[in-house]
Amino acid sequence: MSLPLVMIVNNSLKPLDEIFQYPPAIFVKNPTFNNFTDLFNVMGDSWVPFSRYIMNTIIITGFGTFGHVIVASLAAFPLAKHKFPGKKLLFSMVVLSMMFSWTVTQIPNYMIISWLHINNTYLALILPACQYGMGLYLMKQFMEQLPVSLMESARLDGASEYRIFWSIVMPNVKPAWLTLAIFQFQQMWGNTGSMFLRDEQLKPLQFALQQIAAGGTARAGASAAVTFIIAAVPILFFLTCQSNVLETMTTSGIKE
Amino acid sequence: MSEHSPVSVNTNNKKSSFKAGNEAPLLSLTGVEIARKQRTLRYRIKKSKTSYIMMCPYFILFFLFTVLPVLMSMGLSFTYFNMLEAPKFNGWANYTKLFLNDDIFMISLKNTLIFAVITGPISYLLCLLFAWIINEFRPKVRTLLTLIFYAPSICGNAYMVWSLILSSDRYGYLNGILMNLGIIDEQKLWMQDANLILPCLIVVQLWLSLGTGFLSFIAGLQTVDKTLYEAAAIDGVKNRWQELWFVTLPAMKPQLMFGAVMQITQSFAVADISIQLAGNPSVNYAGATVVTHLLDYGSTRFDMGYASAIATVLFLLMVGTNKLVQKLLRRVGE
Numbered sequence: 001m002s003l004p005l006v007m008i009v010n011n012s013l014k015p016l017d018e019i020f021q022y023p024p025a026i027f028v029k030n031p032t033f034n035n036f037t038d039l040f041n042v043m044g045d046s047w048v049p050f051s052r053y054i055m056n057t058i059i060i061t062g063f064g065t066f067g068h069v070i071v072a073s074l075a076a077f078p079l080a081k082h083k084f085p086g087k088k089l090l091f092s093m094v095v096l097s098m099m100f101s102w103t104v105t106q107i108p109n110y111m112i113i114s115w116l117h118i119n120n121t122y123l124a125l126i127l128p129a130c131q132y133g134m135g136l137y138l139m140k141q142f143m144e145q146l147p148v149s150l151m152e153s154a155r156l157d158g159a160s161e162y163r164i165f166w167s168i169v170m171p172n173v174k175p176a177w178l179t180l181a182i183f184q185f186q187q188m189w190g191n192t193g194s195m196f197l198r199d200e201q202l203k204p205l206q207f208a209l210q211q212i213a214a215g216g217t218a219r220a221g222a223s224a225a226v227t228f229i230i231a232a233v234p235i236l237f238f239l240t241c242q243s244n245v246l247e248t249m250t251t252s253g254i255k256e
Numbered sequence: 257m258s259e260h261s262p263v264s265v266n267t268n269n270k271k272s273s274f275k276a277g278n279e280a281p282l283l284s285l286t287g288v289e290i291a292r293k294q295r296t297l298r299y300r301i302k303k304s305k306t307s308y309i310m311m312c313p314y315f316i317l318f319f320l321f322t323v324l325p326v327l328m329s330m331g332l333s334f335t336y337f338n339m340l341e342a343p344k345f346n347g348w349a350n351y352t353k354l355f356l357n358d359d360i361f362m363i364s365l366k367n368t369l370i371f372a373v374i375t376g377p378i379s380y381l382l383c384l385l386f387a388w389i390i391n392e393f394r395p396k397v398r399t400l401l402t403l404i405f406y407a408p409s410i411c412g413n414a415y416m417v418w419s420l421i422l423s424s425d426r427y428g429y430l431n432g433i434l435m436n437l438g439i440i441d442e443q444k445l446w447m448q449d450a451n452l453i454l455p456c457l458i459v460v461q462l463w464l465s466l467g468t469g470f471l472s473f474i475a476g477l478q479t480v481d482k483t484l485y486e487a488a489a490i491d492g493v494k495n496r497w498q499e500l501w502f503v504t505l506p507a508m509k510p511q512l513m514f515g516a517v518m519q520i521t522q523s524f525a526v527a528d529i530s531i532q533l534a535g536n537p538s539v540n541y542a543g544a545t546v547v548t549h550l551l552d553y554g555s556t557r558f559d560m561g562y563a564s565a566i567a568t569v570l571f572l573l574m575v576g577t578n579k580l581v582q583k584l585l586r587r588v589g590e
Contacts, residue, residue, distance in 0.1 A: 001463075002404045004411035023427035024420060075314030084304030085297060090315065097322045098521050099574035101547060101567040103554055104332070107339065108325035116320075131317035137517065138472060141510035145479060161306045175475035183468065186410060231411045235403070238410060243399040245475055 005231075012036070012228035019220050035225040042212050042222055048200050050208070057189070057205040059122055064129040064188040069177050071130045076139035077165050081151065091140070098133040106195075113196060124196035129188060135180050142176035143169060178241040186234045206230065333564035343561060350565035361566070364544040367454060368524060371545060372577070374458055376523040379465030380515060386466055387473035388500065402474060409467040415532040418460050422446040422533065447534045450542035457543055460529050467522070469515035476511030480504055506589035516581045524574050527551060546570050 006026065011019065013031040043050045078084065079091050109128065118124045146169065154164050170177065192207040209230060213223035301308075333350055335343035354361055390401050408414045421429045424445040431443040446456050480503075488503045505512065527547035530536065534543035536552060546566060554563035 001466075002407055004413050004417050005404070005407045007417060008411055008413060071314045071317070075311040078304075078307035078310050082304060082307040084307045085300055090311070093323065094318065095517060095578075096571075096575060097318075097326060098517065099524075099578070100326045100329075100571045101525060101550060103547070103550060104329040104560065104564045104567040105322075105325035107560060108328035108332075109321060111328075112320060112324060127317055128321040131314060131321050133318075133322065134468070134518070136314060138514055141514045142475070142479065144510050145507075161310065165310070173479075175478045176472075179471050179475040182471065190412070227413060231413070234410055238406065239399060239403060242402055242471075242474075243395070245478060246395045246398045246402075 005235075008228050008231050011224040014224065016221050019224060035221040038219075039212065039222040039225040039229075042215075042219070043208075046208065048203075048208075052201060053203065053205045053208045056122075056202060060125050060191070060193065060204050061185060061188040063122070063126045064191075065181055065184045067126060067130045068132060068135050068184050069180055072132075072135035072180070073139045073143075073170065073173075073177060074165065076136050076143055077161075077169055079136070080140045080143035081146070081148070081169075094133045094136050098137070110195065119196055120198050120202065122202065125188075125191060125193050129184070132184075132187075135184065138180050139173065139176055142173040146172055175245040178245045182238050182241050185237050189230075189234050189237075329560075329564040330568055332561050333568050335561045336559070337561040337564075338558045339560050340558070346561070350562050351569075353562070354565055354569065360541055360544060361546075361549055363541045364546050364549040367543070368526070368545045368547075370454065371458065371461070371526055372520075372523040375461045375465065375526070376519055378462060379523065380469060380519045382462070382465055383467075383469040383473055383515060383519075384512075387470055387477060388504070390474065391477045402471075405466045406471065408464050414460075414464060415529065418463075418529075418533060419447075422456060424448055447543075448539050450540040453534050453538055453542040457526075457530055457533065460533065461523075461526060464529070468518045472511050472514055472518075473508070476508040477504070480507040502589055509585070509588060512585055512588060513582065516585055517578060520574055520577050520581065524570060524577070 003026075010026060010028045012035055013028045013033070015030055015032045015034060018025065018029060079087060113119050113124050113128075118127065150168060150172070151164050154168055159167075190206060191204065192210060193202075193204050194207060197203050197207075209226045212219060213226040215223065332343055334345060334347060336346050336349075337343035386405055390398050390405070393401060423429070423431070424443060424447060426432060426435060426443045428443065428446070430446065431440075434440045435443065444452065446452050484503050484507060485499065488499060493499050493502055525547050526545050527550075530538060530543040530545055530548050531551070536544075536548045538544060538548075547570070550563050550566040550570070553559045553566065
């Protein structure tokens with residue numbers, strides 16, 4: 001199971017002759033950091049300053065992840081705990097929407113983004129990311145488990161629904177939104193945005209890195225380093241979130 | 257709003273027939289009922305204002321970027337649309353071609369069903385089993401184990417690894433190992449032999465299975481109330497398996513439902529591994545699935561109308577399966 005992980009690390013440390021060795025070996029013999037220095041040299045030469053790409057990624061991934069978690073949780077709370085007309089219909093629409101193949105909705109999606117005049121802006125990536133069905137479904141399933149008594153006492157104390165949402169519901173479903181953040185971060189980080197973003201100044205890091213990696217034989221070393229960086233960031237994010245998922249809730253169970 | 261009326265009629269019937277019987281027996285029953293129904297529906301919508309406002313941001317975006325595109329492509333499935341000219345309406349032609357005139361669609365449908373029936377349930381159980389086992393370890397070890405099991409989903413180089421393993425020359429890892437052990441005499445062409453493609457893809461898919469469902473099960477296990485276990489021990493739960501079936505699983509039923517839906521969407525929409533490892537089209541279409549067929553028409557042959565028809569059929573297939581699976585899952589812990 002850990003073979004992909006081992007290979008990424010080893011490949012990024014291999015000198016060029018080992019990268020092209022056939023049959024390929026899994027483990028590196030003479031580890032070197034040349035690939036990374038190569039990569040940084042290429043990055044320094046780029047037309048658009050590299051910090052710009054990093055900034056773009058922070059904006060797109062950050063807002064896409066944070067926005068989705070908030071927007072989806074906010075919608076999941078009434079669906080899980082309130083009674084109102086249309087609840088079942090709205091919820092089943094979200095669940096069923098996940099079963100439609102995204103390949104054929106891409107063209108209609110592009111048309112809608114053009115109509116809204118948000119083509120070639122960050123919004124073209126962030127807004128659609130906020131409404132993925134999976135996030136709402138995940139949050140709703142976790143919120144459903146919370147005992148009603150938890151909310152009732154707060155309601156009697158005169159807390160508004162927003163307050164209940166923010167200070168009672170959300171802390172109690174922490175494992176859920178941390179897990180959702182992992183999925184969403186992975187999704188947003190992997191997005192090259194090449195479908196909607198035309199200006200080089202707006203493109204995310206992922207795009208620039210993949211451009212470098214596509215440099216063919218001459219860039220094989222830098223490409224291995226790119227693969228490492230592309231995988232390392234979501235892994236770090238995963239480790240931070242996952243250790244929080246596993247450590248916070250072991251001490252505090254939800255009690256009726 | 258007609259979709260909601262069953263709910264409101266139910267609650268109203270009780271009230272209005274009770275009241276009508278007592279207070280106004282002379283008034284026409286139906287008129288009163290309709291008036292009451294409208295008043296209460298409007299009243300209930302008004303009362304739930306906060307709920308609607310909370311859902312507003314999500315559902316506005318959802319209608320714009322999901323519902324509308326899905327409806328549009330369902331509409332496109334009744335047209336001929338080559339993405340360069342405007343779509344031309346052609347009625348049920350795409351569907352009749354799909355079911356009566358497209359042998360490859362039938363092969364891909366068969367492959368997808370085999371895929372889904374084998375990998376769906378096994379992946380689901382693997383996710384559950386591994387999440388359950390991992391939950392037994394200390395927190396630090398748990399994070400590490402989760403990373404190792406989740407690695408194939410997060411690293412993004414899974415196909416590279418498997419193309420090395422399944423490489424068809426004698427340097428491919430699998431061929432090398434099997435030949436060294438003397439199990440096979442000459443190398444097998446894993447991804448070029450029509451009989452081997454599907455079984456190999458199924459193995460790879462199973463290896464990739466610890467993804468979304470796995471993480472959500474782990475998170476779900478964290479929220480199970482620990483006092484339930486003590487109560488169950490007093491009630492006479494004897495071993496860990498009974499504890500799993502009678503306590504843990506019922507407590508995380510919402511997550512089980514979620515995992516099942518994700519599993520269905522994944523196992524029916526399988527395409528990437530087939531395209532990356534076996535190519536599209538694969539040898540003798542042995543690795544063709546519904547979605548590879550869809551991609552073939554959508555992005556290679558520029559026939560979006562036909563691709564949309566395939567997507568609609570696949571959608572209906574998944575919705576049906578989902579109904580069935582949800583019914584099964586309701587019986588967990590009984």
